[in-house]
Each structure stands twice: as structure tokens, then as C-alpha cells.
Amino acid sequence: MTTSETTSSPVSVTAAILVIGDEILSGRTKDKNIGYIAEYLTNIGIELREVRIVPDVEGEIVAALNALRHRYTYVFTTGGIGPTHDDITADSVAAAFGVSIDHDPRAIAMLAERFPPDQLNEARLRMARIPAGADLIANSVSKAPGFKIGNVHVMAGVPSIMQAMLDVVAPTLQTGVKILSDTVRAGLREGDIGTALAEVAKAHPDVSIGSYPFFSETGPDTNVVVRSRDPEALAAAMAAVKAMIAAEQAKLGA
Amino acid sequence: MTTSETTSSPVSVTAAILVIGDEILSGRTKDKNIGYIAEYLTNIGIELREVRIVPDVEGEIVAALNALRHRYTYVFTTGGIGPTHDDITADSVAAAFGVSIDHDPRAIAMLAERFPPDQLNEARLRMARIPAGADLIANSVSKAPGFKIGNVHVMAGVPSIMQAMLDVVAPTLQTGVKILSDTVRAGLREGDIGTALAEVAKAHPDVSIGSYPFFSETGPDTNVVVRSRDPEALAAAMAAVKAMIAAEQAKLGA
Numbered sequence: 001m002t003t004s005e006t007t008s009s010p011v012s013v014t015a016a017i018l019v020i021g022d023e024i025l026s027g028r029t030k031d032k033n034i035g036y037i038a039e040y041l042t043n044i045g046i047e048l049r050e051v052r053i054v055p056d057v058e059g060e061i062v063a064a065l066n067a068l069r070h071r072y073t074y075v076f077t078t079g080g081i082g083p084t085h086d087d088i089t090a091d092s093v094a095a096a097f098g099v100s101i102d103h104d105p106r107a108i109a110m111l112a113e114r115f116p117p118d119q120l121n122e123a124r125l126r127m128a129r130i131p132a133g134a135d136l137i138a139n140s141v142s143k144a145p146g147f148k149i150g151n152v153h154v155m156a157g158v159p160s161i162m163q164a165m166l167d168v169v170a171p172t173l174q175t176g177v178k179i180l181s182d183t184v185r186a187g188l189r190e191g192d193i194g195t196a197l198a199e200v201a202k203a204h205p206d207v208s209i210g211s212y213p214f215f216s217e218t219g220p221d222t223n224v225v226v227r228s229r230d231p232e233a234l235a236a237a238m239a240a241v242k243a244m245i246a247a248e249q250a251k252l253g254a
Numbered sequence: 255m256t257t258s259e260t261t262s263s264p265v266s267v268t269a270a271i272l273v274i275g276d277e278i279l280s281g282r283t284k285d286k287n288i289g290y291i292a293e294y295l296t297n298i299g300i301e302l303r304e305v306r307i308v309p310d311v312e313g314e315i316v317a318a319l320n321a322l323r324h325r326y327t328y329v330f331t332t333g334g335i336g337p338t339h340d341d342i343t344a345d346s347v348a349a350a351f352g353v354s355i356d357h358d359p360r361a362i363a364m365l366a367e368r369f370p371p372d373q374l375n376e377a378r379l380r381m382a383r384i385p386a387g388a389d390l391i392a393n394s395v396s397k398a399p400g401f402k403i404g405n406v407h408v409m410a411g412v413p414s415i416m417q418a419m420l421d422v423v424a425p426t427l428q429t430g431v432k433i434l435s436d437t438v439r440a441g442l443r444e445g446d447i448g449t450a451l452a453e454v455a456k457a458h459p460d461v462s463i464g465s466y467p468f469f470s471e472t473g474p475d476t477n478v479v480v481r482s483r484d485p486e487a488l489a490a491a492m493a494a495v496k497a498m499i500a501a502e503q504a505k506l507g508a
Contacts, residue, residue: 022464025302027293028435028479029466034307039281048279050314051307053288056464060304083445084465085452115445123448142474158467181282191337191369194377198339210277210310211338213412220396225282 011229013046013176016068019053020061020079020089021157032159033078040166045175046074056080061092069096069152074173076166079157081146083123090147093154094131104130107145114143140164148172177229182238186222186245189213192252193222196244204237206230265483267300267430270322273307274315274333274343275411286413287332294420299429300328310334315346323350323406328427330420333411335400337377344401347408348385358384361399368397394418402426431483436492440476440499443467446506447476450498458491460484 017037023029031053038048049072054060061080068075080089094101107128108120115124127144130136137146137153139161146155146165155165186193190213201209207228214221224241228234271291277283285307292302303326308314315334322329334343348355361382362374369378381398384390391400391407393415400409400419409419440447444467455463461482468475478495482488 019305022462022481023466023479024288025292025305026296026433026435026481027289027291027302028296030289034278035281035284037281038279042280042282048281049309051273051279051305053305055303082465082467083448085448085455086462086464119445121445121449123452124445126448127445158469160469179280181280191373191375191378191381194337194339194380195375198377201339208276210340211336212277212283213336215412215414225277227276227280 010174011177013074013174014049014072015041015046015074015076016050016052016072017048018061018064018068018075018077019051019157020056020077020092021053022055022086024053024079025055033157033162036159036163037076037078037166040170042179044170044173045178046173047176047179056086056088058088058092058095061089062096065093065096065152069150073151075152076169077152077154078162081127081144081154081156083126083144087126089154090129090131093149093152097131097133097149097152099132099149101129101131103128104134104136106130106136110136110138110143110145137165138168140168179227179229180231180234181225181227182234183223183225184238184242184245186224186248188222188245188248188252189220190222193224193245193248196248197224197241200237200240200244204233204240206233207237209237209241264428265431267328267428268303268326269295269300269328269330270304270306270326271302272315272318272322272329272331273305273411274310274331274346275307276309276340278307278333279309287411287416290413290417291330291332291420294424296433298424298427299432300427301430301433310340310342312342312346312349315343316350319347319350319406323404327405329406330423331406331408332416335381335398335408335410337380337398341380343408344383344385347403347406351385351387351403351406353386353403355383355385357382358388358390360384360390364390364392364397364399391419392422394422433481433483434485434488435479435481436488437477437479438492438496438499440478440502442476442499442502442506443474444476447478447499447502450502451478451495454491454494454498458487458494460487461491463491463495 134147134149141161210225212223388401388403395415464479466477
């Protein structure tokens, strides 16, 4: 696996996640990977821009992967790389890239660390099917590797394995300038501050301001989140948000 | 809102979910709606076929919505219909359908049930902006309605409100023949049964067989899930899966 060497970081490095699996779409399994990867990428300075969840159908996987990989710096897939007949991610990725796929001696060697020869059966050897030209992603949990081809990182669906793979992948990724964020709890309903918040947002076009309502023990409340790559712009906008909230609280006697 | 009257149910009714929100992509908020809607739709006989998560950017929302609404029977969106400047879902949906959007008297009347005139400010009135030709979806939790236009149901992002809206929407939906499922815990690792499971899957092409590894207190284990609209085909395939598991257990002395 090669690491991109850059003398200066690009401002924006983008990513998409492609979750592959009928079990997520049926609701039988609740995805735990999207939120984890989203937070992880944000923390290392990569902007997650889109997520798709598709079924275990080769045509769907190929179409989604080709839509995403040409549009974002990186794509991370989860799911479908196990030993059973419904694990078709590796074959689908090979099809998307138009390359051949076969049992990879490096992957077989990794599996052999875990499984004695009599257990390295046809099913387990499916996990050594790797598209031509891909680099392997080591898996410290169960040995069956993921792989990287082009800008696409193919990872397991089991959260503990996916997380171990992401730790292996992360140091190889190009990262951008990290988006900083600051949050204030308004102590007011979203509709109480919405009009004034729009004015603050207009006056601070260089930051992104989000408003997130929630129910607390004391009733409806709102978190206001300011995001920016520029710490000074962030601080200035947050100061304006806090001043606005204080003024609205005074008006409403809150 | 009109209910589709049909004398016979179609076999397959399909759906997609479009989650709208920067906060999900940044990882700040962990989505709780996809899994809920997925399970809900499965239970009423609607097949969820695709999910996308996009940021609060009109062009992205419009493109995703137009891709999904032409392809599936229904689309369900969550998020972006609150009172603040970053809530742009209604305007984006109007743009996707090429219709105008304005304050809707019916929506204002709903909001007026909750808010006295002095609280029905500019921000809260944003929540009454509804695309021309849409039907409203009542919201028993906070009164601000969702809406339905064409085959697209626009719902809130706050889970309790989204769930209340889905209960309102569900009786109006056309549903298909429900996909039944049955699960057996193998007591074996996925790779132990993969080869034989592929044979069972081949012999039962009329059902869908999924294999889901997990870590239990006793080590790696596998759930095998058989899904079909036909209860007899389901039972026959499940019997074959169980016989296969028993044979593999005997071989391995498990």
C-alpha cells in the first residue's frame, strides 16, 4: 500500500461510504458502521459527502460504486466480503473496475495464519478472491483481508473487523484541513431562535451553522453547531450566535 | 391524502430512503431512522431497495430525489423540515418536482394549534412552506407537518416525530406480498458452513439465503436467514439449511 506524499495538504479531501447488504435494507441488522466512519473521517480531516446502502446485487453494487468513485477522493465500502455465497462484494468491485479476480496468494497466506489446511476449505478460500491490482488491507481480528483498489477501500461489515481495518487504512489516506466545530445549547426552542439565527448565518457566510432540535428533560431545546476550517471565523460566528441567544432569552424571559 | 384502492396487491412494492443532513455525514448525529423505517417497511410488505444520505445542499438533494423517485414505488425523506435557515428540504423537493412553494394555509392552521400568534414568527412560518400540489402529513408531536408529493413522503429528522408521521403515512401506502423470514443460529463459524450453504442456496433458487457472522460469548457464530414470499418454499429451504447444519456439526464434532 502506498502513502500519498504531499508537501502541502489539500484543503478538501472527500469521501463516500457504500454499505452493501440485504440485511441492512430489511432492517434485520441495524447499521453501526456509517456513524463510526463518519466521525472517524471528520476527525482526521476528510469530508464525508455521501452514503449509499445497496442490496447484495452485483448490478446495484457496480452502479453505485462507479457513481461514487469518480466523484469523491475516496470510497469506503462495508459488507459482503465473507465466505458465503451471498458475499459478492469482491466480484462486484472487480466488475466495476473491469479487472479479473482470482484467489490471491498473499490473501491465502494471511488466511493460513489462522486456519489449518483442513479448515481452509472452498468457502474460506472465497475470502482470498481479490481483484487484480488490489492492495490488501490486513485484518487483525479474523485475518481475512479487505483490499484497496484505485480510490476504493473494501472493508468488512462486522463492526469490530471494519474498525480494525479502518485503523490500518487511515495512516495511508491523504487528509485535508480539518473542519472544526463548536456547539452551544440554546435553552430555547428552534423556532424561538430561527429568525435571528438566519441573520447570524447571513452575516457569517464563511462558516456553516446548523441547528439541531432535541427533547431534553425540561422540554424542547436546540443545539447550534458552527463549523469552519478557520478557527478565527469559527470563534467570531460562535460569539455572534451566543450573543443572539442571550438576546432572545432576554426577550422571552427565559 | 388519497389511499390507493386495489383489488389485488402487487407482488412487489419498493421504496428508497433519502436522509438529508450535514450532521449525519459529519458523524455528530448518529442516524436512528434508517433502521426503524427499514424494519417498518419490511413488516408491512414494502421492500426497501436503496438508501442515500446527502448533505444540506439543494443540488445534491434534487439529484438524489430525482434518481430515486423515478425508480422505486415510494421515497421517504427524513430531515431538513425545521424552522431554521439550514432546513432546505421543502424548497429542494419543490425544485425537484419543478413546482412552486409558498406558505400553505392548511399548514399555518396546524401550526396555529400549537403556537399563539405572537410565537408564529418568521422562522416557524418556514415550516408552513409546502410545495404546490402536496398533501400534508399530520404531526401529532410538534404540529409542524410533513408532506407528500407524487410518490415522495417528506418527514422530520427527529426520530419521535418521524415515527409519528410514518404511522400516519403507512395506512395510505400500497403494500406488496410480505417477505417472510426465518433464522437459525448455526453454532458454527461462517466458513465452516459456507461451502455446504452455497449448495443449499443453489438447490433452492426461489428463496434468498443470507449468512451473518457474529461474535457470541462462546466465540464466532453464524445466523442463517432464509427469506421468501412463499411460506412453503421458505419452510423447505429452512429444513434443508437445518439438515446441512446438523451434518456439518456432526463432521466437526461440535
